[in-house]
Amino acid sequence: MKSEVRSQKSEVKKLVTRYSLLITLMLVTCHLSLVTDAFAMHISEGxxxxxxxxxWFAVAIPFVWYGMKRLRELSKIDLSYKPLVGLMAAIVFVISLMPIPVPTAGTCSHPGGTAIPAILLGPAVTVLITGVALLIQALFFAHGGLTTWGADVVSMGIMGAFAGVGIFRLMRKFNVGxxxxxFFAGMISDWAIYATTSVELAAGIRGDEPFWPLFTKILIAFVPTQLxxxxxxxxxxxxxxKLLFKRRADLLVxxxxxxxxxAI
Known part of the structure; x- marks a missing residue:
C-alpha cells in the first residue's frame, strides 16, 4: 500500500513538474519581451x-477556513492528496507571478492558474492554495498587498476557482469532451478573475462618481491582454x-x- 502511494506521488510529481516548467518558460519569455515599469495587477497596497x-477580508476568510477544513478531511482519506496540493500551489504561485504589461491601463495582467487545481482538487482547497500564494507574493515580491489580500483572494481564489470548476462540471454534464x-474552464476562470477585479477597483476608488462607467473603463482597459x-x-x-488523462487516468477517476x- 505504501509503495503504491509513493509510486503515485512520484508519477504525479514528474508530470506536474514537467508541465509547470513548460508553462513557466513560456510565461517568462512573454514577460521578458514586454518588460516595463508597470504595477502588478494583483490589487496593490493602499x-x-x-x-x-x-x-473583502470578511468575504474571503470563511472560504479560506473552509478550504483548510476540506484539506484536513481529504488528507486523512488519501495520503497522496497533500503532495498534489503542494504541487498545485506551486503552479498557482508561479503562473500568477508573471505580469504582462497592459499599455491601455498602465498596469499588468497575468494568468490566474486557479482552474487547474479547482478541477483536480475542488474549489474549496483551491481558495486556500490561492490565499497562501497571494500572501507569499505580497510579503516577498511586492506583488499585491496585505490590506488588499482579501480582495485578491475573492477575485482570483473564489471567483476564479468556482467559475472554472462550474463551467467544467456543467460542460461535462452535457457530455462535452x-x-x-x-479549455473553457481555464478561459472563463481567467476572465472571471478580471471581471471581479474590475468590480473591486471600481467600487473602491470611484468616490462620488457613478459605478458603471468606471467599471466599464477598467474592464475595457484590460481587454487587449486579458482576452x-x-x-x-x-x-x-x-x-x-489531457496529459494526466493520457498518463494517469486513474488519478482523474x-x-x-x-x-x-x-479511463478504460
Whole structure:
C-alpha cells in the first residue's frame, strides 16, 4: 500500500513538474519581451479604502477556513492528496507571478492558474492554495498587498476557482469532451478573475462618481491582454488535464474528474 502511494506521488510529481516548467518558460519569455515599469495587477497596497478592504477580508476568510477544513478531511482519506496540493500551489504561485504589461491601463495582467487545481482538487482547497500564494507574493515580491489580500483572494481564489470548476462540471454534464471542457474552464476562470477585479477597483476608488462607467473603463482597459491571456490559460488547463488523462487516468477517476469507464 505504501509503495503504491509513493509510486503515485512520484508519477504525479514528474508530470506536474514537467508541465509547470513548460508553462513557466513560456510565461517568462512573454514577460521578458514586454518588460516595463508597470504595477502588478494583483490589487496593490493602499489602492482600496480600508472599509472596502475590510469587506473583502470578511468575504474571503470563511472560504479560506473552509478550504483548510476540506484539506484536513481529504488528507486523512488519501495520503497522496497533500503532495498534489503542494504541487498545485506551486503552479498557482508561479503562473500568477508573471505580469504582462497592459499599455491601455498602465498596469499588468497575468494568468490566474486557479482552474487547474479547482478541477483536480475542488474549489474549496483551491481558495486556500490561492490565499497562501497571494500572501507569499505580497510579503516577498511586492506583488499585491496585505490590506488588499482579501480582495485578491475573492477575485482570483473564489471567483476564479468556482467559475472554472462550474463551467467544467456543467460542460461535462452535457457530455462535452474532457479537453474542451478544461479549455473553457481555464478561459472563463481567467476572465472571471478580471471581471471581479474590475468590480473591486471600481467600487473602491470611484468616490462620488457613478459605478458603471468606471467599471466599464477598467474592464475595457484590460481587454487587449486579458482576452488572449484567457485563451492561453484555457489551452494550458486543457493541456494539463489531457496529459494526466493520457498518463494517469486513474488519478482523474480518484479525484472525481472523470468516471471509471472513461479511463478504460
Amino acid at each position: 489602492i482600496l479604502p480600508l472599509s472596502w478592504a475590510a469587506l 474532457l479537453a474542451v471542457s478544461a 488572449p491571456l484567457g485563451i492561453v490559460e484555457g489551452a494550458m488547463t486543457a493541456g494539463m488535464v 480518484k479525484f472525481g474528474v472523470i468516471k471509471a469507464e472513461e
